[in-house]
Amino acid sequence: MGGPEIERLIELLGKLPGLGPRSARRAALGLLRQPQARLLPLANAMEQAARTVRTCARCGNLDSRDPCTVCSDPNRDQGLICVVEGVGDLWALERAGVHRGLYHVLGGTLSPLGGIGPEDLNLSPLLARLEAGGVREVILALGATVEGATTQHWLSERLAPSGATISRVGQGVPMGGALDVLDDGTLAAALMARRAS
Ligand SMILES: [Zn+2]
Numbered sequence: 517m518g519g520p521e522i523e524r525l526i527e528l529l530g531k532l533p534g535l536g537p538r539s540a541r542r543a544a545l546g547l548l549r550q551p552q553a554r555l556l557p558l559a560n561a562m563e564q565a566a567r568t569v570r571t572c573a574r575c576g577n578l579d580s581r582d583p584c585t586v587c588s589d590p591n592r593d594q595g596l597i598c599v600v601e602g603v604g605d606l607w608a609l610e611r612a613g614v615h616r617g618l619y620h621v622l623g624g625t626l627s628p629l630g631g632i633g634p635e636d637l638n639l640s641p642l643l644a645r646l647e648a649g650g651v652r653e654v655i656l657a658l659g660a661t662v663e664g665a666t667t668q669h670w671l672s673e674r675l676a677p678s679g680a681t682i683s684r685v686g687q688g689v690p691m692g693g694a695l696d697v698l699d700d701g702t703l704a705a706a707l708m709a710r711r712a713s
Pocket of ligand 1 (some may be wrong): 572573574575576577584585586587
């Protein structure tokens with residue numbers, strides 16, 4: 517096999533989600549075979565992303581601008597916030613085009629066993645947004661897992677004093693990072709079928 521540069525490339529690629537050592541070798545080979553067309557553009561895109569992408573202080577989304585593109589869009593319903601577990605869920609809902617309001621990325625779910633408590637979640641910016649007023653509904657789109665349900669329950673009690681309507685998406689939807697695998701129709705149905713929490 518090749519020199520240390522190639523080994524290093526394969527090693528780093530192998531750390532990407534979804535890529536094992538074998539697919540990392542295949543990816544490296546594909547990139548190295550076309551350095552000008554593939555390897556350099558990818559390296560440049562990565563460098564640019566590393567330099568510009570940051571976490572939106574308002575909602576927790578990843579974007580090269582802060583507030584992010586979603587938060588800065590005046591055409592979105594400012595009174596409607598959809599709370600999701602991760603940025604992947606936000607992107608899935610955006611791709612499906614089923615939510616016309618704003619988002620809030622919680623950054624995880626409560627897990628007493630995993631040692632994740634309320635202080636580990638991105639909560640205070642959400643409370644600040646509710647305190648600032650103008651939010652009439654918060655949709656909780658968290659996982660159908662035990663942790664998701666626990667977080668949902670805890671969050672609806674925590675947010676109740678704000679006066680906003682707290683609703684949750686239709687049950688049986690495997691969210692919490694798994695929104696990605698749902699087709700757009702299912703996502704839309706889940707969001708439409710929300711009910712008071
Ligand atoms: Zn944002």
